Structure formats: C-alpha cells, structure tokens
Amino acid sequence: MADRAAARRRELVMSAYKVFSTKGYRTSGVADIVREAGVSHGTFYNYFDSKRHILDGVLDYAVELLLTGVIEEDQPQEAATLAELADQFRAMLGRLFALVEDQPGLVQFTMLDAAAIDDELVGRLLELISSFGVLATAYLDNGAERGFLPSDLDTKIAGEGLLSLMMSAVIPSLRGPVTADDRARHIDALVGLAFGGIAAR
Amino acid sequence: MADRAAARRRELVMSAYKVFSTKGYRTSGVADIVREAGVSHGTFYNYFDSKRHILDGVLDYAVELLLTGVIEEDQPQEAATLAELADQFRAMLGRLFALVEDQPGLVQFTMLDAAAIDDELVGRLLELISSFGVLATAYLDNGAERGFLPSDLDTKIAGEGLLSLMMSAVIPSLRGPVTADDRARHIDALVGLAFGGIAAR
Amino acid sequence: MADRAAARRRELVMSAYKVFSTKGYRTSGVADIVREAGVSHGTFYNYFDSKRHILDGVLDYAVELLLTGVIEEDQPQEAATLAELADQFRAMLGRLFALVEDQPGLVQFTMLDAAAIDDELVGRLLELISSFGVLATAYLDNGAERGFLPSDLDTKIAGEGLLSLMMSAVIPSLRGPVTADDRARHIDALVGLAFGGIAAR
Amino acid sequence: MADRAAARRRELVMSAYKVFSTKGYRTSGVADIVREAGVSHGTFYNYFDSKRHILDGVLDYAVELLLTGVIEEDQPQEAATLAELADQFRAMLGRLFALVEDQPGLVQFTMLDAAAIDDELVGRLLELISSFGVLATAYLDNGAERGFLPSDLDTKIAGEGLLSLMMSAVIPSLRGPVTADDRARHIDALVGLAFGGIAAR
DNA sequence: AATGAATGAGTCTTCATTCAT
DNA sequence: AATGAATGAAGACTCATTCAT
Structure with missing residues (x-):
C-alpha cells in the first residue's frame, strides 16, 4: 500500500x-x-537511493517547520496599516525566536550544515532563501498597494533585506540561550531599524 | 630560520x-x-597538526581578505555627517560586490563551508560575525557621538543589522554573475533601507 | 495441480x-x-531454493537448446560413407553458427558465465562437455564399425577433438557478427582439418 | 623509487x-x-584503483605463465620438416599438461573465471585467444613457406583449430589428476588428428 | 499459492595521519 | 627539514533470502 x-x-x-x-x-x-x-x-x-538522497527530504521537512512555525496565520494581505505590518513583523520575529529555541539544530542544519554538502544543495538553499525573500516581498507589495508604503519602494530588495534582518536576529541564538530581555531588545531594535532605518527620530 | x-x-x-x-x-x-x-x-x-588545524589559518586569511578588501580607508571615525556615513556604507557595499566577484569562493567558503566543520568552528565564525558587528557598531557610535544619529539608537543591534543587510546583498552573487545594473539597484535600495527603513518617504 | x-x-x-x-x-x-x-x-x-538453484534448470534448458538446435536429425548411425559423415559435420557446423547468431548469449552463458559460479557447476559443465564428446564419439564409432574410418582411431579422444574444433569455430562469433563468407570459409577449413589434418594434400 | x-x-x-x-x-x-x-x-x-583493476595485471601475469611455460624454445621458424613440426606440437602439448598440473588454477582462472567478470574482460580474453591463434598460425605459415605444408592451407583457421585442440586436451585435467598414460594417449591421438585428420591411414 | 516489505551480513573504497629514510 | 609509501579505521551500499499477511 x-x-x-x-x-x-x-x-x-x-x-x-x-x-x-x-x-x-x-x-x-x-x-x-x-x-x-x-x-x-x-x-x-x-x-x-543514498544518504545524500534523504537529505532532500530532510530539507523539505525543515522548511516545512520553518514556514508553519514562523508564518502561521500572519498572511501577507492581512495588514491594513503600517502599524499592523510592524505588528506582523514583530510577531514573526517572536515566533522565530521561539522556534529556534525549541529546535536548536534547525537553523544550524538548514543554514550551515546543508550548505556544505554539494553545489546542488547550495543551489537549492539559495533558491529557498530567494523564495523566502519573495514571501517577504509579498508583505511589502501589499503595503504599497494599500498605500501605507511608498510606491517607489524596491519591494524585492527590501524584502530580501527584511529577511536578512530576521536572520541576523537568530544568529546570537546559535551561540547559546538568549534571555527574554535580550530577545525583546532585539525585536524592538530590529522593528525600529526595518521600519525607520538607523536615522529614525 | x-x-x-x-x-x-x-x-x-x-x-x-x-x-x-x-x-x-x-x-x-x-x-x-x-x-x-x-x-x-x-x-x-x-x-x-591536521587538516583541521590549517583551516584555522585559512579562515584567518579569508577574514584578512574581507577586512582589507571591504573596509580599506573608510574608518569609523571619518564620517562627520549622516550623508558621509551613507557614502561610506555605499562605498563598502561596492567593494564587497567587487570582492565577491573577484573571489567567488570566498564568501561561500567563509559563510557556508567553514560553518559545517565542527562546533568549535561554528563558534569561531559566530565570534567573527560578532566582531564584524562590533565594527559596524563603531560606525554608528561615531554617528551618535557626533550627533547625526539618534542617541537612543541601539547601536549594537543596529550594527548587526547593517552587517546582515550587507550579507543579504551578497547572496545573489552566490548564484551567479550579477549585472552592474542589479548591483547598483541593490546598493541604492539597501542604503535607503538602512538609513530610512521601508517606510522612508 | x-x-x-x-x-x-x-x-x-x-x-x-x-x-x-x-x-x-x-x-x-x-x-x-x-x-x-x-x-x-x-x-x-x-x-x-535459491538463485543458484534455478541456474541448474537454466543450464538444462540451454543444453536442450544446443542439442535440439545442432544435432537435429543428423543421428550418429546415419552416415554410411566418409563423405556422408563429412556432410553431417558440415551441416552441424552450419546449424551451430545459425544458433549462435540467433541466441547470442547462449554460448557465452553456457561456456563462460556458468563456469565461474562454483566448483559444482564447473563439474557439471565438464561432464556436459564430456557427454557431448561421447556423442561425437558415437559418430566416429559408427564410421569405424562400417569400415570407413580406421579401426585403430582413438574415437574417444578424436570425438573430443572434433567437439573442440566446433567450439573454435564459434569463438569469433562471440566477438561480434560474422559474415556469411567467413562462416563458409570456417566450415570448409574445419571440415578439411578434421578429416584430413593440416597436411592433407 | x-x-x-x-x-x-x-x-x-x-x-x-x-x-x-x-x-x-x-x-x-x-x-x-x-x-x-x-x-x-x-x-x-x-x-x-580497484579490485577490478588488478585483475588486468593478474591476467597479464597468467598469460605470461602460459606463454613462457608452453612455447619456451620451440619457436615458429625452427621446424624444417613436417615431422619436426609434429615434434614441436607434441612437445608443447607435453608442457601444457605439465603446466596445468603444476598450476591447477591457471586454466580455470584464465578461461573460465576471468570470462565472467565483465564484457571488457571477455573482449580481452577473446583477443588473447585470437593472438594465441595468430601464434599458432605462424607455425603453419612457416610450414607453408618451407613447402612441407600445402600452400592452399587456410593457416589462420587451421591455427585456431590447432589451438582449440590443445585446449581440448587440457579439459580432462580440470576434472582431476590425469595419469601419465592418459596423457600420452591424448598427445598421440591429438597429434594424429591434427596432422592427419580422423581418416588418416 | 502469492505477495513484497524488511532484513543484515558482507565488501569495496577513502583519506587523514604516521614514520622510516 | 623533507619525503612519500604505508597504514587502517570508518562507512556507504547491495542483494539473496525470509515471513507475516
């Protein structure tokens, strides 16, 4: 069967x-x-067929974990205002921190381990990152459409940048447990950076 | 001798x-x-002592390449205005692109390959990233001191964020050659994002 | 059933x-x-019982193919003169060539492949060759009885020799397709060799 | 070195x-x-490079054993009369018997075992047999040149036939030890067959 | 009588490391 | 200080065979 x-x-x-x-x-x-x-x-x-072969399936599984764990109910079209988008971003950062804490090996495996296997897998990972970037872009496109984000924003590159900021938040977790306080500071600072840049008043 | x-x-x-x-x-x-x-x-x-042992030296060498290639004369204390800091950021992004193009394996080796060897090396890499972050922080601290950046900016986290944005710019290069036009668009968008956030007017 | x-x-x-x-x-x-x-x-x-076990049946089947394909109606007792015996030999060679062409794997399997399995099978094959030799001997005994072959001919060894000559004819076919002309030359030369030796006038 | x-x-x-x-x-x-x-x-x-790779060398070695063991000093050009050629043939058969007795695995390995490895090796073996046939042909060409063999003898096919007769002599040895008497009978009968055919007076 | 998923012993091959010269 | 032949532990993969259904 x-x-x-x-x-x-x-x-x-x-x-x-x-x-x-x-x-x-x-x-x-x-x-x-x-x-x-x-x-x-x-x-x-x-x-x-081989040890290498199951890795593809494992990576799929890891991506599944990441997507369901981080995106969850915060879909791109749901934000109607800039503040709501910021809340979404904030919520996702929170869930990402939680996921990384719950699954300590997940990020290290997905980002680092898998990338050193062979060129094909590097390719798949880059494609994966790219598709995550597209996902991030969708949130920004929604903002541009609804008018709460500048229409001349390069949503594609900005999306990739947002994604990258999220990843940077996770890096300290790779070194060891992060306090709740640290986490909160990170989330605040990153939301501020993402939405207002370094020069925000 | x-x-x-x-x-x-x-x-x-x-x-x-x-x-x-x-x-x-x-x-x-x-x-x-x-x-x-x-x-x-x-x-x-x-x-x-071992194949693993020379890797430490190789990583040092790679970092040396990165530092000398990207920082060059743009030292933290040199920017006197926000515009000058933006120019520095812009210049560094440009040199990073050039370096990645010149040394295609450098980033992949430093970021991906080395990270999959063992936990000690992961630790070293994270420390390295951290020290790059500290470097980025120095630029922001200079801005805060001189008064052209908000005094309540969390320069540490923002520094790490800037670093992460720089890395995100490099990712497309891992997939293959990037046109000069693409590169320019990336630089513009990232400078905008870093300095004004996604909602910049 | x-x-x-x-x-x-x-x-x-x-x-x-x-x-x-x-x-x-x-x-x-x-x-x-x-x-x-x-x-x-x-x-x-x-x-x-095993993969090895079915091989016995396969070998039987291969021998059946060989016997029915080559001997056919040319029974030992049918030759009344030396010339008729030569015709029989010639006919069998012809059918052997046809069989090898029709079933390219048959000879390679029977002669080469099966012989490398285990000692028991080597034994069976040698016995098989021996029984083919006995068959060849029957043709010569018929000749000796009817008086058209020397009575002091060692029919057993000569029979094995004849068999061996037939096998030598087949070897070139293992390398690839043989032209009709080549086949004819082989048949002529081998009949000559078998009946008159190399020094035949 | x-x-x-x-x-x-x-x-x-x-x-x-x-x-x-x-x-x-x-x-x-x-x-x-x-x-x-x-x-x-x-x-x-x-x-x-591999277990398969050394087999090539082993086969070379086996061929070396066969050539030096059987040919020895009986070179193609040495026979001046039919009788001398017969003596050469007889001597080689004798040495072949001795070699097979001395190295029981040699023939089984060369002829049977090696042939079941892969197609490339089958090819090499067939080529080897062919080159042995060419060697046998050289003896007959010498006879034709010197005039003690018919000039219309197809020396190529006859050479292969001779070779095959030699191999047939060896087959019984694969089954077990052969008495000196048997050996002598084989040699006599095969020389007779080779030089005079089955119908020799 | 038929199925086919599960078994696991057996073998080739790699490569970082050592050490006698 | 340099050489490079030798080492051997480690690990991926195959396939004939079994047995619960």
Whole structure:
C-alpha cells in the first residue's frame, strides 16, 4: 500500500532530521538514522537511493517547520496599516525566536550544515532563501498597494533585506540561550531599524 | 630560520585557501593542498597538526581578505555627517560586490563551508560575525557621538543589522554573475533601507 | 495441480535464461528474474531454493537448446560413407553458427558465465562437455564399425577433438557478427582439418 | 623509487593471482589479497584503483605463465620438416599438461573465471585467444613457406583449430589428476588428428 | 499459492595521519 | 627539514533470502 510506504518514508525522514540536526550530516551515518528509526540498513535503501538522497527530504521537512512555525496565520494581505505590518513583523520575529529555541539544530542544519554538502544543495538553499525573500516581498507589495508604503519602494530588495534582518536576529541564538530581555531588545531594535532605518527620530 | 618556516606556513595556508575555496573543505584532501603547494604530505604535517588545524589559518586569511578588501580607508571615525556615513556604507557595499566577484569562493567558503566543520568552528565564525558587528557598531557610535544619529539608537543591534543587510546583498552573487545594473539597484535600495527603513518617504 | 506448478517453474526458468544470457548470472539479480516473469520474490522462492538453484534448470534448458538446435536429425548411425559423415559435420557446423547468431548469449552463458559460479557447476559443465564428446564419439564409432574410418582411431579422444574444433569455430562469433563468407570459409577449413589434418594434400 | 613501486605492484599481482586462481575472483576479497601480500588495504589502493583493476595485471601475469611455460624454445621458424613440426606440437602439448598440473588454477582462472567478470574482460580474453591463434598460425605459415605444408592451407583457421585442440586436451585435467598414460594417449591421438585428420591411414 | 516489505551480513573504497629514510 | 609509501579505521551500499499477511 502506498500509505504504508509514505509513512515509512516520513518516519525515516524525521529520524534523519533528528540525527542530522543533532550531529550534523557528515558526522551522522546511515547507521545512526536506521537506529533512530528502528529499521535495518536494507529498509533505508528501499526508500532512499543514498544518504545524500534523504537529505532532500530532510530539507523539505525543515522548511516545512520553518514556514508553519514562523508564518502561521500572519498572511501577507492581512495588514491594513503600517502599524499592523510592524505588528506582523514583530510577531514573526517572536515566533522565530521561539522556534529556534525549541529546535536548536534547525537553523544550524538548514543554514550551515546543508550548505556544505554539494553545489546542488547550495543551489537549492539559495533558491529557498530567494523564495523566502519573495514571501517577504509579498508583505511589502501589499503595503504599497494599500498605500501605507511608498510606491517607489524596491519591494524585492527590501524584502530580501527584511529577511536578512530576521536572520541576523537568530544568529546570537546559535551561540547559546538568549534571555527574554535580550530577545525583546532585539525585536524592538530590529522593528525600529526595518521600519525607520538607523536615522529614525 | 623562523622566517623560512613562516613563509612555508603562509604558502601552505594560501594553497589551502585556494583549494578549499574552490572545492570545499570536505571535498578537498590533504593531497590536494600539498599538490597545490608543491610539497609532500610529510612537510604538511611538519607545519600543521591536521587538516583541521590549517583551516584555522585559512579562515584567518579569508577574514584578512574581507577586512582589507571591504573596509580599506573608510574608518569609523571619518564620517562627520549622516550623508558621509551613507557614502561610506555605499562605498563598502561596492567593494564587497567587487570582492565577491573577484573571489567567488570566498564568501561561500567563509559563510557556508567553514560553518559545517565542527562546533568549535561554528563558534569561531559566530565570534567573527560578532566582531564584524562590533565594527559596524563603531560606525554608528561615531554617528551618535557626533550627533547625526539618534542617541537612543541601539547601536549594537543596529550594527548587526547593517552587517546582515550587507550579507543579504551578497547572496545573489552566490548564484551567479550579477549585472552592474542589479548591483547598483541593490546598493541604492539597501542604503535607503538602512538609513530610512521601508517606510522612508 | 502439478501441471500448473511445472508450468510456473518452466516459465521462471525461461525468464532466468533470458536474463542470465543477457546480463550474466552474477550481474543479474533475483529481482530481474521476477520482473521478467512478472511474479513476486516470494513466488520465486516457492519454486526454487535459491538463485543458484534455478541456474541448474537454466543450464538444462540451454543444453536442450544446443542439442535440439545442432544435432537435429543428423543421428550418429546415419552416415554410411566418409563423405556422408563429412556432410553431417558440415551441416552441424552450419546449424551451430545459425544458433549462435540467433541466441547470442547462449554460448557465452553456457561456456563462460556458468563456469565461474562454483566448483559444482564447473563439474557439471565438464561432464556436459564430456557427454557431448561421447556423442561425437558415437559418430566416429559408427564410421569405424562400417569400415570407413580406421579401426585403430582413438574415437574417444578424436570425438573430443572434433567437439573442440566446433567450439573454435564459434569463438569469433562471440566477438561480434560474422559474415556469411567467413562462416563458409570456417566450415570448409574445419571440415578439411578434421578429416584430413593440416597436411592433407 | 620506481623500482620499489614496480616490485610492490608485481608482488600484489602475484598475491592476487594466487588468491584468484585458488578461490576465484568473485569469492576473493581485497582483504584476501592484502593478507596474502602482507600489506594493508590502503597500500593496495595506492597501487590499483580497484579490485577490478588488478585483475588486468593478474591476467597479464597468467598469460605470461602460459606463454613462457608452453612455447619456451620451440619457436615458429625452427621446424624444417613436417615431422619436426609434429615434434614441436607434441612437445608443447607435453608442457601444457605439465603446466596445468603444476598450476591447477591457471586454466580455470584464465578461461573460465576471468570470462565472467565483465564484457571488457571477455573482449580481452577473446583477443588473447585470437593472438594465441595468430601464434599458432605462424607455425603453419612457416610450414607453408618451407613447402612441407600445402600452400592452399587456410593457416589462420587451421591455427585456431590447432589451438582449440590443445585446449581440448587440457579439459580432462580440470576434472582431476590425469595419469601419465592418459596423457600420452591424448598427445598421440591429438597429434594424429591434427596432422592427419580422423581418416588418416 | 502469492505477495513484497524488511532484513543484515558482507565488501569495496577513502583519506587523514604516521614514520622510516 | 623533507619525503612519500604505508597504514587502517570508518562507512556507504547491495542483494539473496525470509515471513507475516
């Protein structure tokens, strides 16, 4: 049955995600994955051609986590005013911090580990970043349409910039636990920077 | 003589940089490095304890390239007005683009490849990013002191944000050559974003 | 019913013959055989204990092809004169060439592939060659009895020699297609060699 | 030094020959070869790209054994009469028997085992057989030139036939030890067959 | 009688590192 | 100080076979 197979696949992908995000891709062996999943080597190779092959699925899973964890109900079209957009941005930053705290290996795996495997994966990651940028752009386009953002704003580049600011917020978390206070300061400062620039009154 | 030894060391580091930034650290073997340097395996191990060990030197070298290539004469204290600071930012972005074009592997190696080796190196990289952030902060502190930036600006976080914006500018270059026009649009948009936020008039 | 089972068996043997004579025994997997036969792995093992086990059946089938294809109606007792025996030899060579052309993998499989499996199979093959030799001997014994061959001819060894000459004719076909002309030259030369030796006037 | 390397190479080839001709290529592991040679796995791969790769060298070595063991001083041009050629043929058959007895795995490895590895090796083997055939042809051409063999003899095909007769002599040895008497009978009968055909007076 | 998912022992190959010369 | 041949631990992958359904 296809259901059973799909379940096994997902089971293996989740095991691999767990292993990879904990030990790193290179350090992890197929043996670690199958031990985690409780199946044999042979079963692994019934579902994936190679260790490299399952990585694609793992990355998909990680992206799924990121998207559902950060975007959630804050859809691009929902903001009607600049303040509402700022609130969305603020909320997303909050959820991103929470996600990074909950899944310590997620960012390191997605951003750093996966990028060192091979050129194809670098390509996929860049494409991924690009599509996240497009997503960010959609929020700005909504603002421009509704008139609460300047019509001459280069929403594409600004979107990428917003995304980048979000990533910069996450970097300190990679070094270790961040206090709630630090987190709040970061969120405030970044919202301020994003919406008013460094020279904001 | 120590001079000779230091020269050999540097020679090996530069060979390793060339190899790593071309093929990646994991894919490159000690054999590649010694072939590039024209010495034997044994010689390599006379100067470095391990393949991992030379990576530290290579990373230092890469940072040296980044610092000298991007900062150059634009020192933190030099800007006397907001416009001059913007010019500095603009100039640095320009030199960053040029550097990335000239050394295609540099960013990928520094940001992506090196980060996937081990936790110690991740730590070093984060520290590096942090020190770049501190550098960025110095520019903003100068502005706050001279009074052309708001005194309540969180210069630390804003500095990290500026750095992150610079990095975001570079990402498209990883995918392939970027036209001069694109580059100019990026620089304009990012300077606008950094100094006025997305809502700038 | 046993009939149904026997049919399945034969079906599997023929699939295995097709697969083995195309890809070779070692390179072929049980998966190839069952795919060719359109049954499952489990069914295969209902009929054969192992991959090695079906090989016995495949070899039988190959021998059947060889015997029916080459001997046909030219039975040992039918030649009444030396010239008739030569005609028989000639006819068999012709049919051997035709068979090799029609079933390119047959000889390679029987002679080369099967012989590299294990000692037991080498034994079976040698026995097979021996029984072919006995068959060849029967033709010579008929000649000796009827008086058109020397009575002191060592028919056993000469029979094996004849067989060997037939095999030598086939070797070039293993390398690729042989022209009709080449085939004719081979047949003529080999008949001459067999019946008159190299020094025949 | 190239000498040392060449010696190691040969050492490994001879170990591999020993192992392959005893256990067969597929059954033998690289582990067996390096154990026999007393070196490490790594060393093996310093000299050969793969297990398959050393097989080429082993086959060369086997051919070397065959050529030096069977031909020895009996060069093509040496026979001045038909009787002398027959003596050469007889002597070679004798040495072939001796070689097969001395190196039981040689023929099985060369003829059977090697032929089941891959198509490239089958090609090489067929080429080898062909070159042996050319060698046999040289003996017959010498006879034709000197006038003790018919000028219209198809020396190429007859040469291949002679070779094949020699091989047929060896087949019984593959099954087990052959008595001196049997050997003598084989030699007599095959010389008779080769030189006078089955119908010789 | 048929299915096909699961098994896991077995093998090749890589490459950082050592050390005798 | 330099050489480079030798090392061997480590790990990915295959495939004949089993057995619960």
